[in-house]
Amino acid sequence: MRNLLFNLMISMLSGIFICLILFPLFALFTATSWSELAGQFKSPLIVSAIIISFQTSLTVVLAALVLGVPMAYLLATKKFPGKEILDTLVDLPICMPPLVVGLALLLLLGGESKFGAFLSGRGVDLIFSRPGIIMAQLFVAGPFLIKSSRQAFEAINENVTKASSSLGASEFHTFRKVLLPLARNGIYAGMVMTWARALGEFGATSMVAGCIPGKTETMTLAIFGYAMSGEMGSSIAIAMLLIVFSFTSLLVFKSRIRKQLPSTQRI
Amino acid sequence: MDIALRQISKSYDGRPVLENLDLDVAAGEFHVLLGPSGGGKTTMVSVIAGLTKADIGSVLIGGRDVSLLPPGRRKVGLVFQDYALFPHLDVFDNIAYGLRVRKLREAKIAQKLKYYLEKTGLEKEKHTFPHQLSGGQKQRVALLRTLVTEPEVLLLDEPMSSLDVLTREQISAELVNIHRKTELTTIYVTHNQAEAFSLGDRISVLHNGKIEQIETPEELFYHPKTEFVARFVGINNILKAKVAATNRYEAVMEINNEGLSQAFMLRAKNYPVFKKGEEINLCLHPEKIDLSKKNEARDNGGNRICGKIAERTNHGNVFKVTIDIGGLALHAVIPKSLFNFQVYEDVWVDFAPDALHPLCGRRCREPEFSRKCHNISSPELVGVCRTDA
Numbered sequence: 001m002r003n004l005l006f007n008l009m010i011s012m013l014s015g016i017f018i019c020l021i022l023f024p025l026f027a028l029f030t031a032t033s034w035s036e037l038a039g040q041f042k043s044p045l046i047v048s049a050i051i052i053s054f055q056t057s058l059t060v061v062l063a064a065l066v067l068g069v070p071m072a073y074l075l076a077t078k079k080f081p082g083k084e085i086l087d088t089l090v091d092l093p094i095c096m097p098p099l100v101v102g103l104a105l106l107l108l109l110g111g112e113s114k115f116g117a118f119l120s121g122r123g124v125d126l127i128f129s130r131p132g133i134i135m136a137q138l139f140v141a142g143p144f145l146i147k148s149s150r151q152a153f154e155a156i157n158e159n160v161t162k163a164s165s166s167l168g169a170s171e172f173h174t175f176r177k178v179l180l181p182l183a184r185n186g187i188y189a190g191m192v193m194t195w196a197r198a199l200g201e202f203g204a205t206s207m208v209a210g211c212i213p214g215k216t217e218t219m220t221l222a223i224f225g226y227a228m229s230g231e232m233g234s235s236i237a238i239a240m241l242l243i244v245f246s247f248t249s250l251l252v253f254k255s256r257i258r259k260q261l262p263s264t265q266r267i
Numbered sequence: 268m269d270i271a272l273r274q275i276s277k278s279y280d281g282r283p284v285l286e287n288l289d290l291d292v293a294a295g296e297f298h299v300l301l302g303p304s305g306g307g308k309t310t311m312v313s314v315i316a317g318l319t320k321a322d323i324g325s326v327l328i329g330g331r332d333v334s335l336l337p338p339g340r341r342k343v344g345l346v347f348q349d350y351a352l353f354p355h356l357d358v359f360d361n362i363a364y365g366l367r368v369r370k371l372r373e374a375k376i377a378q379k380l381k382y383y384l385e386k387t388g389l390e391k392e393k394h395t396f397p398h399q400l401s402g403g404q405k406q407r408v409a410l411l412r413t414l415v416t417e418p419e420v421l422l423l424d425e426p427m428s429s430l431d432v433l434t435r436e437q438i439s440a441e442l443v444n445i446h447r448k449t450e451l452t453t454i455y456v457t458h459n460q461a462e463a464f465s466l467g468d469r470i471s472v473l474h475n476g477k478i479e480q481i482e483t484p485e486e487l488f489y490h491p492k493t494e495f496v497a498r499f500v501g502i503n504n505i506l507k508a509k510v511a512a513t514n515r516y517e518a519v520m521e522i523n524n525e526g527l528s529q530a531f532m533l534r535a536k537n538y539p540v541f542k543k544g545e546e547i548n549l550c551l552h553p554e555k556i557d558l559s560k561k562n563e564a565r566d567n568g569g570n571r572i573c574g575k576i577a578e579r580t581n582h583g584n585v586f587k588v589t590i591d592i593g594g595l596a597l598h599a600v601i602p603k604s605l606f607n608f609q610v611y612e613d614v615w616v617d618f619a620p621d622a623l624h625p626l627c628g629r630r631c632r633e634p635e636f637s638r639k640c641h642n643i644s645s646p647e648l649v650g651v652c653r654t655d656a
């Protein structure tokens with residue numbers, strides 16, 4: 001009897017949370033008709049926003065992979081002075097308001113700063129450009145990949161690493177042949193999360209991108225822009241697309257991981 | 268290759284695990300490192316393998332100081348306590364790992380592994396993954412993975428602690444076989460004294476970060492030098508005695524353990540350490556005790572004390588019997604066929620004078636080589652103290 005009550009409570013509370021997710025989505029998906037929706041995707045500005053979003057977010061994933069996996073390895077396997085500080089620093093972007101990130105980047109890269117002036121003197125303009133968007137998104141979304149890969153590295157049995165070096169492997173060989181394959185799922189998870197976060201990034205991007213339609217306007221910026229100017233149809237169309245992308249990529253990823261787990265990760 | 272540890276110390280967070288540890292293992296020896304859980308056995312082998320850095324001290328292999336060499340260049344093969352197989356590689360790739368690191372040609376690897384896999388009966392499993400293997404199979408894969416790299420020294424960290432008795436016997440026979448063929452210097456780590464006695468050429472007992480005694484199994488069993496070693500090898504009768512009198516062959520000892528309602532006298536074989544009036548610990552081997560009914564008078568010229576059976580536990584072909592002797596619990600191991608008593612029955616406890624021998628090491632603190640029996644300075648006399656005669 002007591003168990004029944006407890007389980008009822010659990011189900012109810014979870015139910016409330018599910019509603020919280022489902023109702024807004026429902027509102028979004030019923031706000032427009034399919035034919036109107038199809039029409040929206042003929043607009044070249046919307047198509048370009050989609051392309052820009054994909055270009056930048058996928059580049060962010062690649063950059064996070066190249067820069068973040070080494071950082072994750074460092075944090076997971078090495079001991080060094082100042083590790084705590086580095087660790088906190090890497091986590092900081094997750095809890096920093098994206099607008100603040102954007103502001104900081106603006107100050108660093110803008111024409112008024114020394115660094116910005118130095119760069120634009122060499123023909124590199126990071127403000128109001130795609131590289132600037134990529135930087136902003138990387139700042140905000142990169143830590144997800146680091147966190148997830150780090151956890152994956154840490155979950156590997158230390159003796160397995162030791163066995164590899166005892167068998168004569170160099171650290172790099174061990175990293176390539178043992179740690180990377182074993183941390184693979186964690187790294188993939190980090191990539192998916194980073195991608196989803198980069199795709200949905202708004203605050204930081206809006207500060208450095210400057211919403212130049214067709215040039216620096218990402219999907220999220222376009223949603224905001226259209227909504228503000230009263231073009232709800234366009235706004236809704238892009239929003240729906242964003243959700244469909246995130247949902248399916250998460251779903252595909254999760255089922256893939258579940259299928260793989262038994263053969264590789266357990267011992 | 269012989270192995271030598273010199274003054275190895277290691278602590279974790281200020282807590283010492285190994286303290287000024289010295290150890291010499293001769294080339295070709297099968298050496299057993301015996302010690303309780305958490306005693307630092309794994310730490311010690313991983314120091315030898317180069318996977319843990321000692322705070323101070325050096326490791327010599329074949330006379331060469333390898334302390335600064337990375338693990339891969341020490342030619343030390345280590346089989347991990349938890350096997351540490353690569354979970355993402357199948358049996359073949361696990362075993363081939365070390366050979367691939369050495370850049371052997373695939374054809375050569377395949378040829379080499381075929382031989383080993385057939386010999387160990389793992390041929391059928393070569394494409395299975397570690398999580399699909401039984402404990403014994405994992406053990407074999409881990410051992411093979413190390414052996415194919417042809418190490419000069421083999422370290423086995425509790426290789427059988429998670430196997431059933433039959434598999435254990437099988438694998439230990441294989442190990443002995445391998446050792447006989449390769450004459451590979453081996454350090455075998457275990458907390459199981461039975462394993463130690465059946466496998467070791469010599470046994471060293473690790474306690475509180477030090478080697479408390481290094482000896483052949485026979486010597487260690489019949490002449491433990493400290494209370495810890497005695498109890499660890501299963502001799503749990505430690506008698507606190509005072510030498511009352513001695514003659515050429517025998518000594519009369521007054522036993523006065525705590526809790527004893529009345530001190531009593533025992534006759535023991537005389538050892539040079541016995542000096543009249545001295546206090547010393549004696550150990551009494553439980554398997555050297557006979558029991559007889561109280562009404563059966565019998566005199567074997569030995570010790571005879573009266574007691575009451577307090578407890579009896581079943582251990583396969585023997586009973587372990589606890590006998591209460593006026594407040595002192597004495598432990599005896601009696602073959603089942605000779606046991607016809609009831610619990611709480613009064614019995615005579617008989618044992619010969621040579622069933623008792625002195626614990627002549629200073630307790631626990633000194634490294635083994637610097638320990639001696641009390642009052643004896645010349646090495647011959649140390650020898651006398653040790654012989655069973």
Ligand SMILES: Nc1ncnc2c1ncn2[C@@H]1O[C@H](COP(=O)(O)OP(=O)(O)OP(=O)(O)O)[C@@H](O)[C@H]1O
Nearest residue numbers: 279284302303304305306307308309310311348458
């Ligand atoms: N990396 C580590 N960090 C901190 N403490 C450690 C570490 N490795 C071992 N210890 C501690 O050192 C002590 C000895 O550990 P070790 O694993 O060497 O013992 P052991 O004799 O192999 O024990 P067991 O029989 O349980 O395997 C333990 O108290 C353990 O908690």
Ligand SMILES: [Mg+2]
Nearest residue numbers: 308309310348
């Ligand atoms: Mg251990």
